[in-house]
Amino acid sequence: MTFREDGAAALEWAARYLERVGELPVLAQVEPGEIRARLPASPPERGEAFADVLRDLDEILLPGVTHWQSPRFFAYFAVSASEPGILAELLAATLNSVAFIWRTSPASTELEALTLDWTAQLLGLPDGWHGHIEDTASVSTIAALAAAREATGGRVVVCSEEAHSSVERAARLLGLETRKVPIDDEFRMRADAVDLTDAAALVATVGTTSTSSVDPVPALADLCVDADVWLHVDAAYAGSSWVCPEFRWSQAGLERADSLVVNAHKWLFTPMDCSLLWTRRPEALRAAFSLVPEYLRTSDEAESLSDYGPALGRRFRSLKLWAVLRCYGREGLQARIREAVRFAELFEGWVEAEPGWEVCASRHFSLVCFRRDGSDEENEEILERLNRSGELFLSHTRLAGRYVLRLAIGNERTTEADIHRAWQAIRA
Ligand SMILES: Cc1ncc(COP(=O)(O)O)c(C=O)c1O
Numbered sequence: 487m488t489f490r491e492d493g494a495a496a497l498e499w500a501a502r503y504l505e506r507v508g509e510l511p512v513l514a515q516v517e518p519g520e521i522r523a524r525l526p527a528s529p530p531e532r533g534e535a536f537a538d539v540l541r542d543l544d545e546i547l548l549p550g551v552t553h554w555q556s557p558r559f560f561a562y563f564a565v566s567a568s569e570p571g572i573l574a575e576l577l578a579a580t581l582n583s584v585a586f587i588w589r590t591s592p593a594s595t596e597l598e599a600l601t602l603d604w605t606a607q608l609l610g611l612p613d614g615w616h617g618h619i620e621d622t623a624s625v626s627t628i629a630a631l632a633a634a635r636e637a638t639g640g641r642v643v644v645c646s647e648e649a650h651s652s653v654e655r656a657a658r659l660l661g662l663e664t665r666k667v668p669i670d671d672e673f674r675m676r677a678d679a680v681d682l683t684d685a686a687a688l689v690a691t692v693g694t695t696s697t698s699s700v701d702p703v704p705a706l707a708d709l710c711v712d713a714d715v716w717l718h719v720d721a722a723y724a725g726s727s728w729v730c731p732e733f734r735w736s737q738a739g740l741e742r743a744d745s746l747v748v749n750a751h752k753w754l755f756t757p758m759d760c761s762l763l764w765t766r767r768p769e770a771l772r773a774a775f776s777l778v779p780e781y782l783r784t785s786d787e788a789e790s791l792s793d794y795g796p797a798l799g800r801r802f803r804s805l806k807l808w809a810v811l812r813c814y815g816r817e818g819l820q821a822r823i824r825e826a827v828r829f830a831e832l833f834e835g836w837v838e839a840e841p842g843w844e845v846c847a848s849r850h851f852s853l854v855c856f857r858r859d860g861s862d863e864e865n866e867e868i869l870e871r872l873n874r875s876g877e878l879f880l881s882h883t884r885l886a887g888r889y890v891l892r893l894a895i896g897n898e899r900t901t902e903a904d905i906h907r908a909w910q911a912i913r914a
Contacts, residue, residue, distance in 0.1 A: 492536040492537070495536075495537065495540060496536075496540065499540055499543070499544075500572065503555075504555065504569070504899075507553050507555045507556050507557075507899070508556060508557045508558070508899065508904070510548075510553050510556065510876075511553075511875075511876025511877075512552065512553050512556045512558050512559050512873075512876060512877070512878055512879040513552050513873045513874070513876060513879045514549065514550050514551055514552045515549070515874070515876055516549055516550045520550065521546065521547065521549070521550035524546045525542075525546060552879065553879075554567075554897075555567060555897065555899070556879070556897065556899075557897050557899040557900040557901060557904045558877065558878040558879065558900070558904050558907065558908055559878075559879050559897055560878055560879060560880050560892075560893045560894055560895060560908065561879045561880055561881035561892070561894065562695075562881050562892075562894060563695075563723045563752050563753065563853070563894050563896055564852075564894045564895055564896035564897045564900070565751060565752055565753070565758065565896055565897065566755045566896065566897045566898040566899070567755075567756070567757035567758070568755040568756070568757075568810055568813075568814070568898060569813075570806075570809040570810050570812070570813035570814070571755060571756045571757045571806040571807075571809060571810045572757060573809065574805045574806035574808070574809035574810075575757050575805075575806050577805060578801060578802040578803070578805045578806065581802055581805075583801070583802040584799045584800065584801075585598075585791065585792075585800045585801075585802065586782070586790065586792045586798045586799055586800060587782055587784060587786070587790040587792065588784075588786050588788035588789065588790055589784055589786050589788075591802065592788070594800070594802040594804065594805075595788070595789070595790070595791055597802075597804045597805065597808055598618060598619055598791055598803070598804035599617070599618075599789075599791075600804075600808075601804045601807045601808045601811065602617025602618060602619070602762060602764065602804075603617065604808075604811055605617070605748075605750070605754075605762060605807070605811065606764060608728075608729050608811070608816055608819065609725060609726075609728040609729060609748065610728055610731070610734055610737065611728075611737075611740070611746070611764060612740065612741045612766070614766075615746075615764040615765060615766055616764065616765050616766075616768035616771075616794075617762060617763065617764040617765075618762075618763055618791045618794045618795065619760060619761065619762060619763070619791075619800075619803045619804060619807070620761045620763055620795050620797075621759040621760075621761060621797075621803075622652075622749070622759055622761050623650070623652055623720065623722040623747050623749050623761045624652035624655065624656065625761065625795065625796060625797075626747040626761045626762075626763035626795075627652050627653055627656045627689070627718065627720065627747060628656040628659060628660065628795075628796060629763060629771060629774070629775070629794065629795040629796065630687070630716070630718040630744075630745040630747065630763065630765070630771075631643060631653075631656045631657060631660055631662065631686065631687050631689075631716075631718065632660055632771075632774040632775065632796075633716070633744075633745070633765070633767065633770040633771045633773070633774045634686045634687035634715075634716030634718065634744070634745075634770070635660055635662060635686045635687075635774070636770055636773045636774040637686075637716060637744075637767065637770040637773070638685075638686045638687070638714060638715060638716055639686070640662075640684055640685045640686030640687070640715065640716075641662055641663060641684050641686065642662060642663045642664075642665050642683070642684045642685045642686060643656070643657040643662050643663070643664050643665070643685070643686060643687050643688075643689060644664075644665045644667060644680060644681070644682060644685050644687070644688040644689070644715075645664065645665075645666060645667065645675070645688070645689040645690075645691070646666065646667045646668075646669050646674070646675035646676075646690075646691065646694075646701060647666050647667070647668060647669050648669055648673050648674075648675075648691065648694040648695075648696055648697070648699060649666075649689055649691050649694070649720065650691065650694070650695050650720060650722070653689045653720065662686060665681065665685070667679050667680050667681075669699075672699055672847075672848060673694060673696065673697045673699035673847060673885070674699050674700060674701050674702055675690065675691075675701040675702065675706065677702050677705035677706055677709065680706065680709055682709060682710070682713040682715050685713065685715045686715065686716060687715060687716040687717070687718050687744075688706055688709070688710050688715055688716070688717055688718070689718045689719075689720055690702075690703050690706050690717065690718070690719050690720070690743075691719075691720045691721075692719055692720070692721040692724050692725065692736050692737075692740075693721055693722070693723040693724025693725070693727075693736070693850070693851060695723070695883075696847075696855070696883040696884075696885065696890075696892070697846075697847035697848075697853070697855050697883070697885065698723065698724060698847075698849070698850050698851050698853040699847070699848070699850070700724070700736045700850060702739075703717075703719060703738055703739030703740060703743070704738050704739035705739075706739070707739040707742035707743065710742070710744075711742060716744045716745070716770075717742065717743045717744050717745075718743065718744065718745045718746070718747070719740060719743045719745070719746045719747070720747055721736075721746060721747065721748050722747055722748065722749040722752055722761070723749065723752050723753060723851070723853075724736060724753075724850070724851050725746070725747075725748030725749075725762075726748060726749075726750070726752065726753035726754040726819075726823065727753065727823055727827070727851050727852075729754075729816065729819045729820055729823055730820050730823050730824060733823075733851065736850065743766065744765060744766055744767050744770075745763065745764065745765040745766070745767070746763070746764045746765075747761060747762065747763050747764075748761075748762045748764075749761045749762070750762055750807050750810075752896065753823065753826075753852075753896050754807075754810065754819070755810050755814065755819070755822065755898055756806050756807050756810050757806055759803070760803050760806060760807055762807075763794075763795070765794075768794065771793070771794040771795070772793045772794065775792075775793055775794060775795060775796065776793040822898050823852075826852040826895040826896055826900070827851060827852050827895075829852070829895045829900060829902060829905045830849060830851070830852040830853065830854050830893075830895050831849070832902070832905060833854050833893060833895075833905050833908070833909060834849050834854045834856075836909050837854065837856045837909075840913065842858060842859050843856060843857070843858055843859070844856060844857060844858075844859060846885050846888070846890045847885060847890075852894065852895040852896055853892060853893070853894045853895075854892070854893045854894075855883065855885065855890050855891070855892050856890065856891055856893070857888065857889065857890045857891055862888060862889035865882075865889045865890070865891060866882070866889055868891070868912070869881075869882055869891055872911060872912060875911065877907070877908075877911045878907070878908045878911055878912075880892060880893055880912075881894075891912075893908065
């Protein structure tokens with residue numbers, strides 16, 4: 487078989503998968519170790535046909551895949567790898583650029599800067615920020631906090647009890663202490679309880695993982711400016727909503743942030759992985775990361791994006807983001823975001839109207855937190871039963887000590903019928 491024939495078969499596989507993913511059990515219905523046990527323990531001596539790889543993908547691996555592309559994937563934060571993004575991933579792998587300095591792939595470096603500027607315009611971010619791509623928000627936050635440590639000399643990272651665990655991990659990795667601030671009854675950081683003694687950075691979250699609550703960034707920015715502390719805004723999920731002006735209320739205070747992370751692989755229809763990190767202070771990131779050995783020295787008068795984060799080798803990630811932005815345009819992105827939020831509103835309304843069920847946190851974007859009146863054990867059992875059914879996939883959190891179910895909408899293939907189907911299954 488040739489690359490062309492194998493490629494056609496792989497593309498056919500991808501197209502067929504996307505057509506039928508809504509019929510597959512959303513959560514993989516396998517036991518730990520089951521998939522590995524079905525595979526040979528040792529690699530082949532002689533090369534096999536690519537067709538064999540595709541066959542085993544279908545027969546052995548697919549039952550062990552939890553389908554993030556399913557329209558009824560509602561756990562964590564639902565994501566979509568859109569078709570333009572998928573195709574661009576293929577092309578990026580074909581080029582296999584390793585863009586650690588400008589000359590190793592000028593197009594990759596320059597397209598990355600351009601797509602970050604485009605996205606900043608689409609999201610209505612302040613002018614003039616420097617943007618680059620990291621793999622995940624976890625790494626974007628490591629980069630931001632390393633810059634904060636460099637710029638301030640502080641030893642503490644301040645965040646709320648509801649901040650994502652990646653903040654504490656980043657702090658731990660950087661040898662910084664984490665100080666958690668209590669939250670108010672809307673799950674927001676309490677600005678009146680913030681202590682910035684010895685702080686390098688304060689991480690405010692716009693769209694927390696558990697409830698999508700929005701920390702009071704304007705008040706937190708005041709505190710950071712007074713104390714000369716770096717303000718990093720984690721909008722990994724909710725930042726994409728800013729493509730629609732009606733969600734930009736949650737941008738208040740952002741103009742005073744030192745850095746911002748938004749995951750294009752969460753709610754901007756770009757395949758995993760593509761985390762966008764902007765900063766008002768690029769020189770601080772360079773101070774934290776730039777280190778040029780002799781073998782990377784050139785006379786090129788151009789920036790190297792590896793100077794802004796931990797990795798030297800960099801994938802051509804901007805290609806998929808560029809493809810999505812071009813093929814969807816502002817209107818296409820807005821329509822998809824608005825539809826997800828409309829579905830969440832609908833679902834929230836059904837829960838509110840149903841005796842015996844309750845919405846447990848204010849809904850700001852496309853995430854609904856809810857539970858059945860009853861014990862934590864009953865709610866946990868409901869979640870387990872639903873997930874085992876394969877009909878949909880939900881995740882949970884704990885709010886004010888209680889076990890709560892989360893329904894997060896964000897897959898572009900989700901229809902109103904899927905939301906109905908989910909609610910029928912949950913009620914049943
Ligand atoms: C608010 C927030 N920040 C950070 C992250 C971490 O994202 P990543 O998996 O890209 O590191 C998440 C993941 O869901 C998140 O919800």
